[in-house]
Amino acid sequence: MLSRRPTEQQKWTEERRYFESDRRPLYAAMYRAERPGAPMVLFCNSFSENHCEGRAEAIAARIIAAKGYSAFLYHPRAHGDSAGDLEDVTFEDLIDDAVNAATYARSRSGASQIVWVGVRFGALVAAHAIRRITDSTGLALWEPVLSARDYFLKSMRHVMYYEMSQGERPSLTVDQMSERLKREGKISVLGFDLHRKFFESAQAADLLDALQPWRGPTLIAQFQQHSRLSRQHHQLRETLVRRGLSVRAVLHRGPAGIDSWWTPEGIARQTGDWLDELA
């Protein structure tokens, strides 16, 4: 499916199709721009349900394409419109899908360089995949998850908050959920099932560990609405700077009371400006 879009700055086309990863069809959308020699911007989305973030990526991809950078979005296996069962997925599978997406995106676009955008849990995936793709020239971390284990525990806490918001007593504590995951092989977290196989494969994943070999320019985009960088993002930036990396941090500025993922335009523009500076 191909359609041409007029833009204020540059023309781009949108193309949607499936590509193969590990003998499975994965859904992808390519926003193809025409700036010669520009890198391809590849989005690694978050784990499982990511409705707001998914829309944010689509909006951002169009803004970035309008600046002349081709952008590529895909759904990893067992996510969105792609094939696969969540029950079978491991963290390594998500990295394989990211690597296959990068290879496919480059072949379709003709771009040789890749700039990765890791969105929340996708930051962990991108940080691991980036080592396997030569000519990775930049890394943008959008509200990155720093530790997979912390992310899972936070998802479990959200179940408790949700139950309390419904006027109910939490049915299980985080410890009890962890125990059930170990014993029964899966638990229901809000909107998705967390499977033991995935939990065990991913729980040791740590962003700073994964980025040990990374020396390229890095952007940290904070979506949580604060006037300054959160403590965790600040520590991430400081650690990366100490390693000698060039790090830019940008904050979401948007209307209060609205989930900041619904208004990603500012972050997308700042990501585009950062791309211009890399050129």
Add this chain to the structure above:
Amino acid sequence: MNWRETPATLSRARAEQPLVFKGPKGALHGIFTPPAPDASPARACVVFPGRPRSGLRRLPVLAARILAAEGFAALRFDLRGRGESAGEVALPSRKEPLGEDVVAAIRHLREAHGQKQFLLVGYCFDALSALDSFKDEAGSISGVFFATAAVLEEKPGGWPTDSFARSAASRLRSIVRRARAPKIPASFEIPFRALARSHARALFLYGEQDRLRAEFRIAEEVLFSQLDSEARGRLQIEIWPGRIHTIEALPAVIERAISWLREFHPARSERRARHEQRRAISQES
């Protein structure tokens, strides 16, 4: 229900086609799943409007592939302002369903994919949007699965969420409003009456313990009670114990949608007719 991928559903995933079609507020994006060529044709296309189209737990994705493996065509698409579709994101409004988007999908499927008969599936606000399309496309819709949507003009008892921030005047207004008789908005009544006049079947599904059940009782009293026996026979109501307007209940709701949609498959109707014929013969003998 086993939601795991099978060779048949994987084959449908491989056949899927991303679609873009014109909606009233810009391009709408979706995925068309063609029916399995080796399945007995159902001669109907199931439409899942979504926010976004993959829904919670990807249930519309899995349901579309299961039904396509059995001979149905299926489309899941992003309503305006959601997923990849154009438009401003807005909170769903019980008085402003997006039936025009569903109508745009139906017309595109008819013109570009040769589909003639449609079955609609909606949960919550998506159900209102599906029903809303009866205003313009009642003749081409064979059935609508309508799960747990709001049917009154406003939430009974007012809106407690912002009560701390409200002024005394607005609280007073709210008290007066609460004292008023609950009202079914035209945005529900008009498409409901179009459904009643059509030949389409419907299944209205609610949970006994959901707050929305109380709203639906008003619709039963005000609208369903006026239906003639033919229409009342077509418009089925199911009330489940407990709650269904929850994330955890959603798989059971979509499973029910699948089982209900299967009743529209001509092969099933033929099987049922043959079975009844055999039973009649055996009773006669």
